[in-house]
Amino acid sequence: MANSYWVEPDVRFVKQLKRLGGDTLKKCYQCATCSVVCPISPEERPFPRKEMIAAQWGLKDKLVGNMDVWLCHQCNDCSTYCPRGARPGDVLNAVRAYSIQEYAWPKWLGKIVPDGRFWWLLLAIPVAIFLFLLGVTGHLHIPEGEIEFAKFFPTLLVDIIFVPLATFWIPVVFGIGIYRFMSDIHKNAVAEGKAKRKDLNIPDFLKSIACTIPTILSHSKFSQCTENKGRYLAHILVLFSFVGLFVVTNIFFVALYILQIPGPYAQANPVKILANISAIALLVGVILMISNRLKDTGANVGKGSYFDWSLIILVLGLVVTGGLSQLTRLAHLPSIAYPMYFAHLVLVFCLFAYLPFSKLAHLVYRTLAMAYSRYSEREPCD
Amino acid sequence: MTEEQRAEDSKKGSILVVGGGISGLTATLEAAEVGYEVFLVEKNPYLGGRVAQLKHYFPKLCPPSCGLEINFRRIKDNPGISFYTLAEIESISGGPGNYNVTVKINPRYVNEKCTCCDECAKVCMTKLPNEFNFDMGTMKGAYLPHEMAFPMRYVISPKIIGTDDAKRALEACKYDAIDLEMQPKTVNLKVGAIIWATGWRPYDASKIDNLGFEYPNVITNMMMERLSAINGPTNGKILRPSDNKKISKIAFVQCAGSRDENHLPYCSYICCMASLKQATYVREQYPEAKIFVFYIDIRAPGQRYEKFYKKIKEDENIFLIKGKVAEVQEDPSTKDITVVAEDAVGGEKVQETVDMAVLATGMVPNTVDTKLPGDVKYDPDGFVVSDLDRGGMYATGCALKPLDVTSSNQHATGVALKAIQTLVSS
Secondary structure, X not given: OOOOOOOOOOHHHHHHHHHHHHOOHHHOOOOOHHHHHOOOOOOOOOOOHHHHHHHHOOOHHHHOOOHHHHHOOOOOHHHHHOOOOOOHHHHHHHHHHHHHHHHOOOHHHHHHOOOHHHHHHHHHHHHHHHHHHHHHOOOOOOOOOOOOHHHHOOHHHHHHHHHHHHHHHHHHHHXXXXXXXXXXXXXXXXXXXXXXXXXXXXXXXXXXXXXXXXXXXXXXXXXXXXXXXXXXXXXHHHHHHHHHHHHHHXXXXXXXXXXXXXXXXXXXXXXXXXXXHHHXXXXXXXXXXXXXXXXXXXXXXXXXXXXXXXXXXXXXXXXXXXXXXXXXXXXXXXXXXXXXXXXXXXXXXXXXXXXXXXXXXXXXXXXXXXXXXXXXXOOOOO | OOHHHHHHHHHHOEEEEEOOOHHHHHHHHHHHOOOOEEEEEOOOOOOOHHHHHOOOEOOOOEOHHHHHHHHHHHXXXXXXXXXXXXXXXXXXXXXXXXXXXXXXXXOOOEOOOOOOOOHHHHHOOOEEEOHHHOOOOEEEOEEOOOOOOOOOOOEEOHHHOOOHHHHHHHHHXXXXXXXXXXXXXXXXXXXXXXXXXXXXXXXXXXXXXXXOOOOOOEEEHXXXXXXXXXXXXXXXXXXXXXXXXXXXXXXXXXXXXXXXOOOOOOOOOOHHHHHHHHHHHHHHHOOOOEEEEEEOOOOOOHHHHHHHHHHHHHOOOEEEEEOOOOEEEEOOOOOOEXXXXXXXXXXXXXXXXXXXXXXXXXXXXXXXXXXXXXXXXXXXXXXXEOOOOOOOEEEOHHHOXXXXXXXXXXXXXXXXXXXXXXXXXX
């Protein structure tokens, strides 16, 4: 090699990766099959062979803050062809999980969100906040008459919780992680010769984000996978239903505060129709994700750790509680509908509040890495 | 050796050797030459096994005629040896020191009167795939397995029995050497010990779906031996199969299906050396040719092989690239082959377009699917496990594990002694 390099193995890092689903990493013997069979790896300095040796040697600085780790979509074509069962696709997934924790701020949340022992605490936080707010405003009972969720959980109260969450917590907390992430991947790409551009120009980078969006929406990376085809459909359904629900939420926000039209809205309302279609798509997508992972016989779908499963279960919980809230409301079952709505809000809170610490953070990190890869001319804009 | 001496030998005890390749020949001769009666059973119509298919073999890079001929000479001179070709073991009963073995001998349809005049082959019309050449080229239904075949006698393929070809061959034979009515025979043997030298076959490269074996210009290492051997389909000229073009660039793909859980999980020991050796074949015929060897690790076991490897590395037109080929493409118009690997040292993808690619496929024990008649244990890969505590039956050569010729011979000599120990102690 051109220059010598002082290797400082971080054994704890290796152990963490193993715990996060990368337990096969030591089996790799560097034959480099993976880098060739990967359908989405760039021609120059391809991954994941170099990431595998870095993982074995505990070279944290070569992996955390390495954009290539995020360009991987865990098709697991590499794992299918791997002669040793080292499962590079799963190892890179573990590196991503580790990176999310590494960039998380505050650090303690980054530690407890992926830790299976603390799921109850994560649920208890919104439950306590909600109970407190409902209690002090005198709403801690099942309301009489026609079911209207606003009678139980006033919309203003919902927004007092969620508006700061969306406009302050996520931008600030996630912003810190994103800033560190961006400066790290830029430094790493320049140092390893993966970036053709050595500067980091914000307007140009924003253009690269714009050119990345079509790739993400069309799932054109996923569709190049030869193994693991089922994931394409499952993931695109989940993504688009979240987009749909995001649109619905914003329209209703405008409807409520600007147009002054409170819910519940008629089932024939086009926005309501979009909401229901999105919910059904989300349910189908998440069930596909679960069945893909459960029926996996070894090679194809990623093994998945608590980190992966917790997000899937959370999304399943969201769609089930949301759907049942509406159905029991329409069926006039207040004793089920109101608690269900409460549970739904608890899970929505979890989704947003823990976004920067959960697997959902990949939504931002992968988008940024893909955009940076285009910005740095590692990959062309398509 | 006189008849009395032979009777004396059989009193000392008899050994059955199954497989007439280099390991079986060695075991047979080592036991017979110290005075034991040996029965050698070979399923092919000739002795010599895989070595007979090579152009050159280690350690001295001599053609197989060199080593095999002296062994055949020793067999001919030794009345203590009985050998059967086209023969299979049907059943074994008894235990160490006292086995009853039934051997089925399939008809050759040609008797000892054959002079190898080739008249029978000349009149045969049907062309059969030439298995000795791994189906490169064809052969007639009446054929000599190869030029150095021992016994030097033609064979009529069962595939032409009952056809006009067989009748024509019978009529063409001036020496009354063809007997189309020949029937399978059964021979019963009493032996005290059995040596399994059942050998290997190349891994089926068509099972490796990313290495392009479906393209005519992607061949295996054993095909390369036949392509280079003077008695091969091209009379020793290395020409690529699709259009008989000369070679200016060639790629060797190491570990094709070897050290791979999806295929053969083990290393076949000698494929690296085989490819380096084949690089010398190419160099001999094409002084300018560029030779690319893609490997995971070059395994050159022992001082002699290491020296050979060092010598190969001095050739400026041999490029050794650390990175396994994982993608092979064919240009449909030129039939050129492009191999793709990641150079793990430089960290960049390498694509080489070559005239021909050679897959270094590994060794599969013949016992992987055809189990031996008798109480024999196998390892998970199908190799025979010798039960040394029980004794009586011993595996050697590539029936035991992937080996080169030198190690096979050393092992077979040791196993001959083991077999003798069984005879002496029982």
